[in-house]
Amino acid sequence: MTDKFPDVRGTLTPDRPMADLSWLRVGGPAEYLFQPADLADLQSFLSGLPSEVPVFPIGVCSNLIIRDGGLRGVVIRLGRGFNGIDILDGNRVRAGAAALDAHVARKAAQAGIDLAFLRTIPGAIGGAVKMNAGCYGTYTADVFVEAEAVTRDGRLVTLKPEDMHFAYRSTDLPDGLVITSVILQGPSGAPEAIEAKMADALAKREATQPVKERSCGSTFRNPAGFSSTGRDDDVHDLKAWKLIDDAGMRGAPLGGAQMSEKHSNFLINTGGATAADLENLGELVRKRVFQHSGIELVWEIMRVGEPDAKE
Numbered sequence: 001m002t003d004k005f006p007d008v009r010g011t012l013t014p015d016r017p018m019a020d021l022s023w024l025r026v027g028g029p030a031e032y033l034f035q036p037a038d039l040a041d042l043q044s045f046l047s048g049l050p051s052e053v054p055v056f057p058i059g060v061c062s063n064l065i066i067r068d069g070g071l072r073g074v075v076i077r078l079g080r081g082f083n084g085i086d087i088l089d090g091n092r093v094r095a096g097a098a099a100l101d102a103h104v105a106r107k108a109a110q111a112g113i114d115l116a117f118l119r120t121i122p123g124a125i126g127g128a129v130k131m132n133a134g135c136y137g138t139y140t141a142d143v144f145v146e147a148e149a150v151t152r153d154g155r156l157v158t159l160k161p162e163d164m165h166f167a168y169r170s171t172d173l174p175d176g177l178v179i180t181s182v183i184l185q186g187p188s189g190a191p192e193a194i195e196a197k198m199a200d201a202l203a204k205r206e207a208t209q210p211v212k213e214r215s216c217g218s219t220f221r222n223p224a225g226f227s228s229t230g231r232d233d234d235v236h237d238l239k240a241w242k243l244i245d246d247a248g249m250r251g252a253p254l255g256g257a258q259m260s261e262k263h264s265n266f267l268i269n270t271g272g273a274t275a276a277d278l279e280n281l282g283e284l285v286r287k288r289v290f291q292h293s294g295i296e297l298v299w300e301i302m303r304v305g306e307p308d309a310k311e
Contacts, residue, residue: 006048010037018066021058021077023122024214026275027066028305030075038081039150039180046178047154049074055152055176056304059098062123063131063216068275069306076178078126087111092145092185097126097178101133108186109194115143115186119198120205122217126179132166136201141166145183152176169221169300210260214269219259219282220244220297240297241265244285247292254281267301279303 005012016033019025036042046055054073058064083098085107093113095104105119117138121128128140129147144166147159152174159179165172173179189197205211220240241264244250250264256273259281260266267282286297 004050005032006045008034008036008045009041010045011035016075018061018070018075021061022064022066023060023062023216024065024269024273024275024278026068026269026273026278028068028070028275028308030071032074034074034076035079036076036081039156042076042078042150042178042180043154043156045154046150046152046176051153055178057126057176057178059124059127060100060122063127063133063301065216065275065278065301065303067279067303067305068308071305078178078180082180083124087113088183090185091188092183094181094183095125096181097124097129099125101125101128104184105198108184109189109191109198112188112191112194113186114189114194114197115184116194116197116201120201125182125184129164129179129182130171130173132164132169132171134169139166140184143184143186145185147179147183148181149173149177149179208263210262210266210268213260213266215260215266216301218265218300219267220265220286221300223295223297238295239265243289243293243295243297247285247288249285249288252281252285254284257281259285274308275303275305276307 013033016030018027018030034045036045055076056071056073057076078098082096084096085099085104086094088094091113093104093108101118101121101123104125105115108115117135120135121133132140134140144161149157149159151157222240223238244264249259251261252259255277256270257277258268258270260268267278290296
């Protein structure tokens with residue numbers, strides 16, 4: 001198929017194993033992995049790529065289970081050239097999509113801009129925007145100004161808040177769209193106060209979550225969190241972890257996967273899990289919760305790709 005692909009200046013790798021790029025260290029190969037050299041390389045590649053070839057952008061896969069059979073088409077992973085962080089006028093920060101959330105929070109804090117909520121969110125800014133990531137009552141939608149993205153046919157576009165359709169832990173963007181940079185705007189604050197706020201959040205996270213385990217964070221959405229503002233999950237009493245506890249699934253194992261003993265809404269790879277172990281345990285939790293409470297949990301972690309043909 002590569003004879004139909006446009007020339008690239010970046011790296012195009014066929015049959016690229018994905019487990020080492022996955023936060024959970026699971027998953028089969030990508031049919032092709034493209035790492036563009038820069039924005040122009042990305043645009044040229046997408047504009048010349050046959051329209052029938054599917055495209056799937058990834059970041060650091062911190063909210064993703066890649067199934068054991070791998071991913072068809074082209075997986076696009078942004079790296080150097082897409083991870084810059086610049087401080088702009090008006091309490092604004094421009095971050096490349098590959099910039100880590102924690103790095104953006106720290107650099108913003110040094111400039112007296114409060115994006116502290118990003119400090120405890122694993123992953124990169126592109127994914128945070130795509131999934132409207134948030135914690136402790138603040139969401140990406142609250143600080144989003146605009147994003148630059150490349151469409152499936154290679155056009156460079158600017159996305160405003162109304163284009164994103166932000167909702168609880170989600171947006172509504174076209175398939176194959178690749179976010180390349182984002183502008184965020186936070187409130188002013190003293191750098192030392194913002195640093196202290198981030199330190200407190202990190203301590204709280206370490207005390208309540210299995211931060212040293214291989215996990216993608218919250219596995220399921222809180223059942224109340226389906227408003228357009230995306231804030232209900234932080235104020236409503238109904239929590240996914242409580243439903244999982246009540247169904248007797250805290251610490252439940254399946255193969256190399258386990259629901260964390262420390263926080264029962266965290267699905268962890270104990271060391272030898274397959275993607276099937278992780279997904280199947282999640283589905284078992286959903287089944288048991290529904291049997292116990294009549295409530296159907298919704299996955300927060302994305303599951304993509306094909307199952308192993310042997311499964």
